[in-house]
Amino acid sequence: MTAVMRTRDRRYYCVHGPVEHGGAMTQTTSFRPPGTPGTDTSLAIDVRGLQVRYGDFTAVAGIDLDVRRGEVFALLGTNGAGKTTTLEVLEGFGTRTGGSVSVLGLDPATERSALQPRMGVQLQEGGFVDELTVLETLQLWQKLVERPDRPERLLERFELDGRRGTAVGKLSGGEKRRLDLAMAVWGSPELVILDEPTTGLDPESRRRTWDAIHELQEAGRTVVLTTHYLEEAEALADRVAIMHAGRVAVRGTLSEIVAAQPSGFSATLPAGAHALPQLGGTVERDGDAVRVRTNDLQGDLTAFLGWAAARGVQLSGLRAAPASLADIYHAVRTEEQR
């Protein structure tokens, strides 16, 4: 059953492709108000036509990104979409083969040493000396990083206090990731770059990581993160870019992106055949289950409910929602596969 629905979804997206800016009224319930009021609107990151090639392989095929100061920006995409490669260029570790990149007003390729004190980086994995204890790792960090901070504060903040004497190699995956994050936010840098900060975390640890990212945002810091998790982008990001195959497929605030996609409603009709009214959107029927995708949610929903009321049809499981990021993500991937 699920498989059938999935196939239909794909076909649906294939037919429609990108849809014009439709319902500007569309809202989702999970949104935070974007940005902090009065935030500096200058750009923390300004990328134009970034291209990264390794021999014949193009990892990043000419992308533009702009991240405003004080915002949380999420780069979404599948494995191999070019997210990490893009971050590495921003961090000054990756070599670009084309385009211009400005991070906090500096070119990371040539001014990494000036940029580094103002930027905290969480790499995708590893980077620990397993034989050092948690406390020793943070104490060493204190001597190496130019921003002042205290190991005690971070042990407490990331709930690693009880593990201070444990060798890093003996920590659980979640604990390592927390230590990793503690090192990235050490001294509260102007810009924090997080590569998949919650991959492999349990829901509770993920929630803690989100809290830490919210804290950074409240302190006016700029955060760029990559993630596979759509709900993470929805919970954290002011704006997102969805990458696929080295390009940015979709970008904008979540409400912009969602508004550009059709919304939908679904309901289950009582048993027996029913002829549905004429609707503007696409109607999918699976037995008694009805699913409608439309750019005119209000109009179609009114028509549908009016039709049900007039015939005394008792609907169950009625649900109306804007396109979820999951729908959009799926649409992007399906679109590229054609």
Place this chain on the structure above:
Amino acid sequence: MTTATLSTTTPTGRVLALASAEAKLVLRNRTVAVSSIILPLALGVFWAFSFGGQDGLPSTGAITTALQLGVVLSMGVYVTATQILVARRHSGVLKRMRTTGLSDRGLLVATVAPSILLGFVQLVVFAVFDAVTATAVPVDAVPLVLAVVGGIVLVVTAALATSVVTPSPERSQITTLPLTFVLLGGAVATSVIPLSITPFQALALVPGAAVGQLVQLSMTGETWSPGFAGIPLVVPALVGLVLWSVVFARLALRRFRWEPRR
């Protein structure tokens, strides 16, 4: 929030901090401690008893000294430095450290510094041992100092270069073997192959063999004696050391990788 621009650390302080952490790790890791500290020391002392004698011949002292210096440079410094570099790259530590206030150069210096320090400590132990037992009596200290300093530069650049061609920590046990043998064998052989025979002076171009020639010169005192085309005997040895150090350094500079291959 201007604290971000206030630096609480200094460039030298950062290098020292990482170097001392690395030194602590060498001592904490039993495998490294045995293979890098105990084994070279044991071999050096064993050889002193095997080859050393009270015969007072310059060649006896030269062989023992060359063996000791060779084992410290190869097993003590070269292998240890390569292993640490490869291990730190493999686990992503080098990459993470590049997000700190350390410069790339400072990061490399701090990573190899404990190996160098280890080598010096071992040499001091041998020097005291040889002096007390009268195993080796150098008549000229200059070539010996050149052998130690030049040898360390050679093996540290070689370690950087070897780390380039070593994909994983396990493989460093294999990739360090060729140079370890050439260096050890070359140093021992050239410490006694008479430099008075001109063609043998060219052996200085074998990597590490120059160390043995310098040891021989320190025992015979013929440092400045004319060799091929009237050039002092010390010169080919220095050329050999500098040449290979430059070759290794260039390879390392051009192809050094800070993170594991993905």
